[in-house]
Amino acid sequence: MESHDGEWSLKELQKLEGHADRVWSVAWNPATGAAGVPAMLASCSGDKTVRVWEQNPSSSSWSCKAVLDETHTRTVRSCAWSPSGKLLATGSFDATTAIWENVGGDFECVSTLEGHENEVKSVCWNASGSLLATCGRDRSVWIWEVLPGNEFECASVLQGHTQDVKMVQWHPTMDILFSCSYDNTIKIWAEDGDDDWHCVQTISEANGGHTSTVWALSFNTAGDKMVTCSDDLTIKIWETDSRKMMSGDGYAPWSHLCTLSGYHDRTIFSVHWSREGIIATGAADDAIRFFVESKDGSVDGPSHKMILRNEKAHDMDVNSVRWSPGENRFLASASDDGMVKIWELVPVIG
Amino acid sequence: MVSELINANPVVYEKKERRVRSAPSRADEYAVEAIDQLEIFDHLRDIKDPEHPYSLEELKVITEDAIEVDDSNSYVRVTFTPTVEHCSMATIIGLCLRVKLMRSLPSRYKVDIRIAPGSHATEAAVNKQLNDKERVAAALENPNLVDMVDECLAPTNGLAG
Numbered sequence: 001m002e003s004h005d006g007e008w009s010l011k012e013l014q015k016l017e018g019h020a021d022r023v024w025s026v027a028w029n030p031a032t033g034a035a036g037v038p039a040m041l042a043s044c045s046g047d048k049t050v051r052v053w054e055q056n057p058s059s060s061s062w063s064c065k066a067v068l069d070e071t072h073t074r075t076v077r078s079c080a081w082s083p084s085g086k087l088l089a090t091g092s093f094d095a096t097t098a099i100w101e102n103v104g105g106d107f108e109c110v111s112t113l114e115g116h117e118n119e120v121k122s123v124c125w126n127a128s129g130s131l132l133a134t135c136g137r138d139r140s141v142w143i144w145e146v147l148p149g150n151e152f153e154c155a156s157v158l159q160g161h162t163q164d165v166k167m168v169q170w171h172p173t174m175d176i177l178f179s180c181s182y183d184n185t186i187k188i189w190a191e192d193g194d195d196d197w198h199c200v201q202t203i204s205e206a207n208g209g210h211t212s213t214v215w216a217l218s219f220n221t222a223g224d225k226m227v228t229c230s231d232d233l234t235i236k237i238w239e240t241d242s243r244k245m246m247s248g249d250g251y252a253p254w255s256h257l258c259t260l261s262g263y264h265d266r267t268i269f270s271v272h273w274s275r276e277g278i279i280a281t282g283a284a285d286d287a288i289r290f291f292v293e294s295k296d297g298s299v300d301g302p303s304h305k306m307i308l309r310n311e312k313a314h315d316m317d318v319n320s321v322r323w324s325p326g327e328n329r330f331l332a333s334a335s336d337d338g339m340v341k342i343w344e345l346v347p348v349i350g
Numbered sequence: 351m352v353s354e355l356i357n358a359n360p361v362v363y364e365k366k367e368r369r370v371r372s373a374p375s376r377a378d379e380y381a382v383e384a385i386d387q388l389e390i391f392d393h394l395r396d397i398k399d400p401e402h403p404y405s406l407e408e409l410k411v412i413t414e415d416a417i418e419v420d421d422s423n424s425y426v427r428v429t430f431t432p433t434v435e436h437c438s439m440a441t442i443i444g445l446c447l448r449v450k451l452m453r454s455l456p457s458r459y460k461v462d463i464r465i466a467p468g469s470h471a472t473e474a475a476v477n478k479q480l481n482d483k484e485r486v487a488a489a490l491e492n493p494n495l496v497d498m499v500d501e502c503l504a505p506t507n508g509l510a511g
Contacts, residue, residue: 093491166484
């Protein structure tokens, strides 16, 4: 990353209004925002709907393109676009996951995945779009296989967490699944080549892990580091031996690299690592913070420093922060105040 | 539903006299008054216990002193004491406190609810649930639970809500 040692500022580009209740998550459509395709964003809310927003290429202003309603009967908690950008998965407190297809600007619900016993908390597609993972308060993690004709088949139901599972995230390049939970642990799930998924590692307090609910996790671009955030008011950085991981020669375990504490004084709900290496966090104190690896590390190795804290990013808790997939420093945030905001992180010169 | 009351004979305390606030002086007619301990207590004192026909004040489940408020930082922490150590209604009481404050305080407020340390067998577990915003949100989408909470929050005849 081009190092800018000076100051940064977070510019609010636009406030997207429309949801009638808190907004829980936002997701950028990965197939948009470049090559003449207008950028597209999805947001999901306690108002039981999902909104799809699109940016007008000439005016750069965002507007609501579609409202996906009359499907979920309770809060929609999580949304994720497939890597091709053609499908949108939405997970709801109504215990179902809906799959929506973009059919020429209109969004149709083409499938509903049932199985979870209660609230679905997170949905995530793997890098190739062949698998979808979901998790929920029933403590289980489900892996679904994507079949032709928008058919989904349950490939595995993973038990192991002893409490509510808050988020699932696939590794950016390998089909290894990560989950984090109210039980304070992070679990890593892999398949042994025989379609048999099992837990290959559990990161708990004993291994330098969190001491309260782990709300989210995110990987760096290379996929050899991950950052987790928690109700224990810290964010933790983890690393793995990428050569071993990619060689396929057995499982490469993750180990604790560092803990960033003292920066947050209320629960951190969301964390996202940008292409360039800037970590953004969204917390219950209405603020958005940014961290980068600090070059002036001690003998013990690199650490991180906070480059910016935007105190009143929203009027209420920030539930989700997501960097745009494009060649820019745009960030979307979602809040209890019912708003989605689009920001740009800009270096301050001079 | 519980057929036997968990605490059949709770200790009932006398209600505190309600202080009448003096009218603001002419100088601060337009000033917004800072929210203080008494105001928070006034929102909570008449909440009915889920099991007994008494208020949380009468059962000393909440007291004015157990409320910490910092209006300039929009923060409040309420500590409550269930009537018995194994009270399974602790989560409901905590939820009632949260809902009442959610409905009464400006949205800028951050609210922490906790059980008085040492007063409950599973206080860490209850505290964790009560302070997990997502769990609270999901619970409040359960109509049976909402009915219970609304029952506790409903004003009794003759008293201000």
